[in-house]
Amino acid sequence: MHGLTARGAEVMERLFPGLRDELTDAGAPGGDFGEIVAFRFPTCWSPRARTGIPLQTFSRPLLETRLRDRVRSLRNVRVRAGVRITGLIGDPGLVTGVRTRGERRVGADAHERHRIPDVLAADLVVDASGRNSRLPDWLTELGLPAVTSTVIDAHVGYASRLYAAPEPHTPPWAAAMEIVQAPRVGRGFMATRVEGDRLLVTLQGSGGDHPPHDPDGFTAFAESLRTPLADLLTHLAPLSAVRPYAHCANRRTDYHRLPAWPDGLIALGDSVCAFNPLYGQGMGVAAMEADLLHTMLMRARSLTGQGFTQTFQQRVAALTRRPWIMSTAQDRGWQRGPAARSTRITDTLLTCAHRTMSADPDVFRRFLAAMHMTRSSAVLLHPRTVLALATTALRPDARAHDDTRLWWGHTPHTRPHK
Structure with a gap:
């Protein structure tokens, strides 16, 4: 069960022009x-x-397939399958990449194995791994204090x-x-x-x-x-x-409350704020956060030393505040x-x-x-x-x-x- 708010659909259409027509053509x-x-x-x-509020209804696999195809078609995007991220590379002030584990088969008969590098360097690591994100543990492994979270479970x-x-x-x-x-x-x-x-x-x-x-x-x-x-x-x-x-618990992780946040790392989507899916907030909010990241990247002079990542987390916290209140107001009544x-x-x-x-x-x-x-x-x-x-x-x-x-x-x- 998944829904997409009108604002989320509007953002996706702006980032992927013609997406709405593609979904319509697919039925x-x-x-x-x-x-x-x-x-x-x-x-x-x-x-x-x-x-005056438009709506399309579709299966999540249809939407994800269309978005994935669009992203794969970008010349500067490379998708690596079969990779598990096991931790961050860096220190409390700067993340420079991720540790990985995994391998994948390639070739027509899938007999040739291609081992994924144990370390992937990156100018910016984005955690979009969802409500089961391990980022809080990885941050403490880097030496940062434990991050707090709020859970409203109906x-x-x-x-x-x-x-x-x-x-x-x-x-x-x-x-x-x-x-x-x-x-x-x-x-x-x-x-x-x-x-x-x-x-x-x-x-x-x-x-x-x-x-x-x-x-x-x-x-x-x-x-x-x-x-x-x-x-x-x-x-x-x-x-x-x-x-x-x-x-399906609502979970808000307070990354914006950490006294210091490393350069080179951000988190968005359900990794930061996961909602009860009944209310249809998750995909729309994630799209708005991606749009926020796009805007900030276009304006940024540097990703390090300018507080870029900490500012992003603070703005994500502000962006999720209203949908969090709307999603949890009713669910609080079902807490034991x-x-x-x-x-x-x-x-x-x-x-x-x-x-x-x-x-x-x-x-x-x-x-x-x-x-x-x-x-x-x-x-x-x-x-x-x-x-x-x-x-x-x-x-x-x-x-x-x-x-x-x-x-x-x-x-x-x-x-x-x-």
């Missing part, structure tokens, strides 16, 4: 977010309204399965999701139409209530949801086994232990916000603009938004869209659900 559905994405909030549905588990979804059983949306909300609603899903007339379905369980990994259990879990997803799946043919995933007062307050505020967005497309547009990082989060403080939220808070029975047919239509597999 990726697209349209206006508010017209093709259905949110099932705990008490209501999102409105079906134009928002104890979420996912299970995904791919289905064939040809006409007439293609859903009337490009993506649909049932939102979890602590402490009342712990089960949800995300279903996304992808290239090849397929539907990628991901079930979610929070607070340790994980979806099963077997087909029958997967179906039973889907039947427990508050939407007609299970009914839809009875009309679709599975194309894959059920694939579980349960390592007595329910905190803040969790109850968050639950009340989110319920109010959801009901307001359901009945007021303008408020929904502002929420999406903040979520997709196309506008500052200050957009949520617009007087009209504040007034709408206050009105809903004073009238908890205010109208909200709760008709499943708004998004699922009148087809046989959309019987009414609570």
Whole structure:
């Protein structure tokens, strides 16, 4: 399960012109977010309204293949396969390369072995190895102090399965999701139409209530949801086994707080700040960080002695602050232990916000603009938004869209659900 924010897609298109058209030609559905994405909030549905925020839905392998092909085609890029990085070369003030281990087979019959050098020198080492990065250990091996990190773990588990979804059983949306909300609603899903007339379905369980990994259990879990997803799946043919995933904690590593940071080394992406994938922040934020690096490199006179790398880490910390808050606000409620007062307050505020967005497309547009990082989060403080939220808070029975047919239509597999 992976999503890409509108801001992330915009950055990727700027760095790789024509990427959006390539994805479209490969069969990726697209349209206006508010017209093709259905949110099932705990008490209501999102409105079906134009928002001005574009969206494409596709499988991650399609996106990664296109990006990898683009990068491989660059004349000054060389890709080395079968290499494991085992540590850094340098000292606390300067990293000059990496230690490696590995070899790869080359030649038509793959009989010839090509041993990878034990050391790769570099003017700039970039750690983009993801949430399992070993960089904190490598920094201490260089003599730097231990780096701190913050973990917000909702104890979420996912299970995904791919289905064939040809006409007439293609859903009337490009993506649909049932939102979890602590402490009342712990089960949800995300279903996304992808290239090849397929539907990628991901079930979610929070607070340790994980979806099963077997087909029958997967179906039973889907039947427990508050939407007609299970009914839809009875009309679709599975194309894959059920694939579980349960390592989804939000983790922010505070590299920017180290009193000193070595020249010649930076970290970005999930290596610095990993998000619960449900919220679709990871790839978009990583793209924005890559764009930041591009801008800084174009302006830099030198990569050493000018504080380039430390400045980059500080700017990455600033860039990830807003998506971190948005990703962890809800997940904090699922952390184990007595329910905190803040969790109850968050639950009340989110319920109010959801009901307001359901009945007021303008408020929904502002929420999406903040979520997709196309506008500052200050957009949520617009007087009209504040007034709408206050009105809903004073009238908890205010109208909200709760008709499943708004998004699922009148087809046989959309019987009414609570």
